[in-house]
Amino acid sequence: MxxxxxxxxxxxxxxxxxxxxxxxxxxxxxxxxxxxxxxxxxxxxxxxxxxxxxxxxxxxxxxxxxxxxxxxxxxxxxxxGEVTVERARALLGNYFYFQDLSVADLYQMRKALEPELAASLAGRLTEDQLSELEDLAKRFDHAARDIEEEKQQHVASLAFHARLADFAENKLLGFVIGFMARILTDLTVYRGLYDPPNAELWRKGRELQLRLIEALRAGDAEKARDTIASHMRIAEAFMQEQEAHLARRFMDD
CATH class of the missing domain: 1.10.10.10 (Winged helix-like DNA-binding domain superfamily/Winged helix DNA-binding domain)
Structure with a gap:
């Protein structure tokens, strides 16, 4: 059998x-x-x-x-016809929205894939592409002043990673990483994982994104890989803390 x-x-x-x-x-x-x-x-x-x-x-x-x-x-x-990336991600998202994905699920994948994406792009991006990433990283030059701005900063940070995925030469790798950024953005907004604000996360995240751009510009694959791996670890710890905070808040209510 x-x-x-x-x-x-x-x-x-x-x-x-x-x-x-x-x-x-x-x-x-x-x-x-x-x-x-x-x-x-x-x-x-x-x-x-x-x-x-x-x-x-x-x-x-x-x-x-x-x-x-x-x-x-x-x-x-x-x-x-032609299925666009946006449509494919939307259709796939319809499935995963019912699978009760956790932050741990997403970061297990992000930690495995995003460092490899960064390493593969070192020395391969145009100055226009690098400038676009810099604009995204520098969009907010200050810590959030309120909850709404904190939400916008989280969304902007994930937009940075989604845009980096767009530049992938391996289209499957880029698609999966971009899809994860989309799902994590939705989870962050729907579950309110940006509350309470965290100035240290903003500072460290911005610093690491700019350091990544430096490594990409210099063609330093190992530095690019290590930088984004650090970023993933810090972001995962924060997001899991936010999940726990949200669970405690619901229990108190």
């Missing part, structure tokens, strides 16, 4: 979902690109051996996923 679930125990997939998968496979096998046309409705009915309603529902599924687009009017029809 290979441990696979018996056929009877596997969730049944509707016919439109199966046809949508077949259409995707058909597109991949022909190496179609964004903007390439799909067969017309009649041709797909014949090719996949299903009804008009099933084909239309399958196409609606693919359109909702961003994999195809529909053009109306003369010469219209279905064409291959």
């Amino acid at each position: 290979d441990g696979a679930a018996p056929e009877a125990q596997r969730p049944r997939r509707s016919r439109p979902v199966r046809v949508a998968d077949e259409i995707k496979q058909w597109v991949v096998e022909r190496d179609l690109k964004k903007g390439d046309k799909l067969p017309n409705e009649s041709a797909m009915i014949a090719q996949f051996g299903v009804s008009k309603g099933t084909v239309r529902e399958a196409l609606r599924i693919l359109e909702a996923q961003g994999l195809i687009a529909t053009k109306t009017g003369p010469g219209g029809g279905s064409i291959v």
Whole structure:
């Protein structure tokens, strides 16, 4: 026995979902690109051996996923679309929002991946890219004066890491790190993990981001790796402290 679930125990997939998968496979096998046309409705009915309603529902599924687009009017029809990074992260986020992710879960991944990203970018960024990171790091030149500003500072700090991920040459690595920054931003805002304010976190975080930029500019991969690893450890300790503070506050209430 290979441990696979018996056929009877596997969730049944509707016919439109199966046809949508077949259409995707058909597109991949022909190496179609964004903007390439799909067969017309009649041709797909014949090719996949299903009804008009099933084909239309399958196409609606693919359109909702961003994999195809529909053009109306003369010469219209279905064409291959392109799933943007923002859409992919949003769809994946819909799954993880129901998984009760913790700060520890996210930082386990961040500590493993972000130092490697930083090291891989050392000496490879343009001056324009480095200047953009500097602008993000220097956006706030003072500790937060109130809770709202503290929240903005947390969001800006994570935007720095998301932007760094955008520069990744390894697109999978960049996607995962950018996705984690998005999820952590949402957790921070939804759970109020920026309250109470922490001036020391702002000071240390800003200092380490600027030190990272120096290492990237100098092409010092080891310094870049060590700097962001330190940043991850400090940020994780703070965020876990905030989680504990929030839990105590709820218990007191």
